[in-house]
Amino acid sequence: MDSIVETDPKKAILIKGARLHNLKNIDVSIPRNQLVVITGMSGSGKSTLAFDTLYAEGQRRYVESLSSYARQFLGKLDKPKVDYIRGIAPAIAIEQKINSTNPRSTVGTSTEIYDYLKLLYARIGKTYSPISGNEVVKHRVSDVVDYVLSQEKDRRFLLLAPITISDDRDIQKSLDLLSKQGYARIKHKGEVLRIGPEMTDIGRSFDLVVDRVVVKKEDEDFINRLAGAIDTAFFEGKGTCLIEEADGDQRIAFSNKFELDGLVFPEPNVHLFSFSNPYGACPKCEGYGDVIGIDEDLVIPNTERSVYDNAIAPWKGESMSVYRDDLVNNAYTFDFPIHKPWFELTPEQRNLVWEGNKHFTGLNAFFQKLEEKSYKIQNRVMLSRYRGKTRCNQCSGTRLRAEASYVKVGGKSITELVDMPIYKLAKFFDELELDPHRTEVSKRLLLEIRNRIRYLLKVGLSYLSLNRKSNSLSGGESQRINLATSLGSSLVGSMYILDEPSVGLHPRDSENLIEVLKALKALGNTVIVVEHDEEMMRAADRIIDIGPEAGTHGGEVVAQGTLSELLKSDSYTARYLSGAMEIPVPAKRRNGKGHITVLGARQHNLQNIDVTFPLQVLTVVTGVSGSGKSTLVNKILYPALQKKLGGYGQKAGHHKTLEGEFGFISHLEFVDQNPIGRSSRSNPVTYLKAYDDIRNLFASQKLSKLRGYKSKHFSFNVDGGRCEKCKGEGDITVEMQFMADVHLECDQCKGKRFKKEILEVQFHKASISDVLQMTVDEAISFFQDHKADKIASRLKPLQDVGLGYVALGQPSSTLSGGEAQRIKLASFLGKGQGREKALFIFDEPTTGLHFHDIRKLLDSFNALLGKGHSIIVIEHNIELIKSADHVIDLGPEGGDKGGQLLAFGTPEEVASNPDSITGRYLKQKLR
Template sequence: MISYEENIEVRGARVHNLKNIDVTIPREKLVVITGLSGSGKSSLAFDTIYAEGQRRYIETFSAYARQFLGGLERPDVDKIDGLSPVIAIEQKTTSKSPRSTVGTITEVYDFLRLLFARAADAYSYNTGERMVSYSDEQIKDLIKSAYSEKKINILAPVIKSRKGHYRELFEQIAKQGFVKVRVDGEIKDIVKGMKVDRYKTHDIEIVIDRLKVSDTEDLDKRLSESINTAMYSGNDVLMVLEAEESVPRYFSRDLMCPSTGISYPTPEPNTFSFNSPKGMCKKCNGLGHVYEVNEHKIVPDKKRSIQNGGIAPLGEYKKSWAFKQLETIAKRYGFELSDPIEKIPEEALQIILYGGEEHFEVDSKTLGVKRSYNIDYEGIANFIQNQYQQADSTSIKRWAKEFMDRKTCPTCNGSRLRTESLYFKIGGKNIAELAQMDIAELAAFFNELDARLEGNQKKIAEEIIKEIKARLSFLLDVGLDYLSLNRSSKSLSGGEAQRIRLATQIGSQLVGVLYILDEPSIGLHQRDNGRLIRSLESLRDIGNSVIVVEHDRDMIESADHVIDIGPEAGKHGGEIISEGRPEELMSHGTLTADYISGEKEIPVPKKRRKGNGKQIVLSGCTGNNLKNVTVKIPLGKMIGVTGVSGSGKSTLINETLYPIMNAHYFNGVKKPMPYKSIQGLEHIDKVIDINQSPIGRTPRSNPATYTGVFSEIRALFAKTPEAAIRGYKPGRFSFNVKGGRCETCQGGGLRVIEMNFLPDVYVDCETCNGKRFNRETLEIRYKGKSISDVLEMTINEAVDFFEKIPKIYRKLKTIQDVGLGYISLGQQSTTLSGGEAQRVKLATELSKRDTGNTFYILDEPTTGLHFEDIRVLMEVLNKLVDKGNTILVIEHNMDVIKMVDHIIDIGYEGGRGGGTIVAEGTPEEVAADLKSYTAQFLIKELEPSRGKALSTTNS
């Protein structure tokens, strides 16, 4: 047994805002690190402990190998003792590849492929009969018993239903010494120059041998030689035709249909892989969908003429080769480019779209003679299709996609696999049907499968099924029963991706590992919290250390050890303010302790808003698992959409409602999920979706640039007397534009020193000392501060500094109001968490002058938020609703759900068991509905306020 120290000792951690802290973390325990957003939790867990563990692992490689891996910077910490191998399970979606699915990430699909390759029964896609395969010895015995004392022909099939004259083939067969062939059911002698009608389809077999099956001494030897020769010439298939009969019997070393003779190659795991040429559908290359040109997008309005831009990809008339061709087509079919497209003959329109070749002559009006013209036109639709398939440029592909629709592949019907792969079955199901089942359904299938298998099939499948069942049980344990194996990993939320990786790690059964998780409860309903906690405990119980960065009350109370970081966020955080067992935490008087003990709470509102009496009614929603849902959304209220994970919340709101509204107000192009009708859109004037995608993908993006406040600040600096004298414009104060920025680091503030097999070193630019701007720009000061000093200010500091400038103050104040006072104006957007990015977006929208008639959609805005942060956020959202706006929140957090005016609860279960509206109404009305899982937890939140009669008058 490996001996480890009892604790992980961190000494002198100074990463980001950590204030030289020392912390002792017990090993083989479930440890929760909590605290306000921005207090330094992730800095300790990921940027210090995980970063050091990863760096030590990389350093075990040779110097030669490290230069290819890229080194890792040493975190700013004095020392860390007792560190074991570290695995971080973060909130990042696992893969952006369209080929990555839940099945491939968890390896369940890999085991399914192995199971089908070794134990599946094959069936003919022509007749549905069970496929058979024989050894040469079995074929010989079958011929002897089935054709005893009969005359037979042993044939080798070489052509199956194909056109051609086959003269060369007949010559080749004759050279090999064969004298007869069977062509389209008739046996013929091979003669010199022999050929067949090239325009008809033919079946051709070589007559290998003609014999009578009688009990003679040399029969065995002759049959063996004939079978071997026939198998060689017929590609492992032979036919036996009884004399005077017309229907042959097929025999094959491969799997073969006994009636039609079609054969499948011996299955292997790649036969069932949509990422392998051996298994993928040839039409869609294993993606399950294809892009097809939509004629209506090419010609959106048939009342317009070609000259006026009626053909969208070409635009308005200009002198180009394409329009020259169109003029030639117009001459041939007697129309003008100025005619409305609806007046153009259908035959001509088909040539314009799909191309054609033609030579024609037209009388010249001026010369009185005939002029010759050639049409050789590819067709606009064909051109777009070819550009999409063959162009190397991403922008050209994106242009082509504007005129195409994504459709389920017509060949494989979305299964991604070739036809042969879909006719291997176990328990009556093919591999694509199993991949479509949700995890719970699939687990039930495999629990019953044991009893249905027998003999060798059971013996072969036993070990594989055991592995599959184990992995499925881990996925069930972390609350992912509603996912299916063919679900694309691109569509997973951060929480789902994290829990999948957690299930995979539990399945790996590693021991002595330090796991660090970042809010695994995200996107998980309260009902499933217990299952997640039990999964983490099982990881701990087999001998691992588990550190969880978390705000969830249940997780904190279930921990063995809690570390509370604070006391506040940003520069005012970074200290250990409490540590110990959860019960010890209660006596320490921290913000976290006060909320968990009940000293502080987010109060239930005394009144629920009545709204403005108007509503949006969305009818007949059937996307994904939605079961013909009709939902009524009251306006002028705060609405909570709740339900267990996978019940259909995101499908209804993000995939159906938002695309409809976005298209209506802003001409958005995203296609909504199927629905029948929507009413009430005239009651609001715009929709704003505030999600958790990053505010920028480069370090040059920051909260100041995203919210637009930096433009105002630059304009302010340009108005200072010194800047006016020098003639500086606002662009002078941008670190992205030549002129004012430092050109040595191009406004980045840092230089990267490549160290080959050592980690790259980031150093402050020696010219500007990390200030990003050149000396002349930094000489311009407002109230004693340069533009670089302003970027380094926290939002809290900047609010005080710009108090007298209304335009700047209003934008900064809204960022402060959503609880982000601790971040700096110039903080790189890549360092913001999903929750912080979402609140920056929210602040950006709040700083705009609202109309009082806006519809806001927020998807889990409490991600990464402490109880106190949630209280601050809800105050901001309530102010917005009080102005008459509507806010719709998709949420699991009970502190938010108890505060909304109207709940739409979707369920009952996730996946196929979801997709219906379980309960609607005020939180009190929903809490009384015992069928709802949300109600069971909501009722506990409302109990302290049960004694107070809740008024339904307007607040």
């Protein structure tokens, strides 16, 4: 099915003759202002069509529209291999990339909510003194005029300015100067005195009578004269003026200085709330929120212990125990629980240990003493032992100078708001009540803030806070934040292209995501989603199915149309959606041999839970986004088990202990979605160590022996055979001044990586470059045909995990997270039966996988389990969850509403548990 359905470019985006990568000269019609899903098996050409063809052409046309001056900095963007694309709209790509490396970038800044918050606080914020808690008010001339006019008609007042003559000036000369300026009287000790000679006995402080006021209503001349006199009184009184009744009974002070309780406060402005601006940033951490200082996790390494039981590591031992003894022996005087575990102490009690009091030296003062005597080697050693990246103690991680927290809206400072989870922030703004003036001033700002918060809730990010660093987010979270930001900006007539937005989302949250995409469509945008999620496909207005399989066996439009039209086709997608094909529920669940139990897990939002992981089975940890899955497995189980097995790694998150039968595990394999190699030369064939055999094969050819070529000549990592210009990269990197670097094909080797004479060496008419450009499927067939079975068998695991479409020499930087994960899995599968028993930990391995690919992945898992290994998977995909032997479900929600163990057991047991949200969706698949 490759005919264009709609041929009017005003109604559809028309792609004719797309043939980039594996696309086979296909024609596609994408209707405008619709939700369109592009699906198909991994490697079938979906992303090539959506991003490398459609989005790339949109970008190229944008660059072409710029001036010749701007284009010289951007480089030339190549036209995608396509006959034409018509009806294209301005393109916005939202990919699974953590696109910010700026350590100051936060969820608040990237969604623009923080920009609106800064404006809100600058315009309507009230400043309160930290000493008295009273509002700091700056009076204007109009405030004093309003006060006078509010008094009874004909009432008499004195307008006074407090005067203090400095010690270096003569009192009489100062009075004479006031007299020459036109002032006739002063008030001193309750008496009004006329300025005259020899008044030195009045001292250096008195009140200058600026004017005598008789209240008149609705008299324009009186009001103008009064305003002028008040302005003069503020000037003479250096910011202060007094209104006193003529009989001296009542006196009111007004100040046009922003001060109270002896403190001068900065007036609220946008820069005061900006941590990217030197004016507003915390002076200690410079707006980063953390510093190199004393790390609390190192000072209190075991939070299970109490202060009495030596929880505070630096206070152990004879020489330092005096500090601990002072606290323990005096604790009764200030009611401190010395026997309570550290993790159960209140924030106030922990803070007391750090700050200290008159009875004992706090930790801050203790380390300060060590700093002061750091000339002693033992003090320097102790300081280095407890130093690390830690939260700034001056701003407590808020990034702003202290004065910013004195400004409040609705009783909350901006620093309190950014630390709230999004769902609490939404409640705060829904319930916010302001006076009529502030309501009018902030109307537009509040509308933008509430809209953007609502979109964050809809894309399943209610558990994040605005202060969360952008570079700490997962790819899926980052993508959904970009999606929420796009919704907030309300663009119209654009083309949004999304790369699997459902990644990292529980099925419950996917429903909300679909609503968000429909809202984006309703604004008048074309929404194109590269996706495998079943619910997303069922919600789409149109589905374009690319296939039939992957790599050279893909690249065709096998079906396109509505869901009902798609189901009439015979594609893999249609067969799985119709039920003709399915991932079968295992006939029998495996029983575990041995177990590992994490006791008292309480890192981040985990609620002091005990979780048991059975071994030699497939265990899936699931739960809604932000429920604590990654914290439990990646931050506690993995590092704690690594240490138990004698390895080294990151510090385990807070938990009581790890128990279990460790004899069933000899080592750990953590299979995450990070790239398979840091070098741009890293690729699948080098990672699987198959390239060594391929190089040896080429070095054994006749021409190689005649010319003296060794195995190293066929390596692109060392000098010898590689192209000298691009150093074996195949392309040249051109550094751009204002944009990302551009990679251009090397004009010397034409992207082939090797010297011309090296390429003359061939194995059955294929050069080393030709072999690297083969897909895994092609290479296996090629080597088997020519009796190089050893190389073919090395590559076979890649085919088994569904990566037959990947080129042998494809740079690791171009592989998706899911592909990188499966290459690691293939490397483990290829290591043979002789390996000792391992525990494999996978983080969302179904990322980027079609139903048919998940089936292959499960076959790989079964192969590992068959060898006696154990597997723990963090996953949301119901197809994989239903195939597990044991399910651990966390929840019920994300953030501080999560972290509880809701259900555990076989998928059937979890499905029958009424508390499990995952169970509701699992029940539909277990039939």
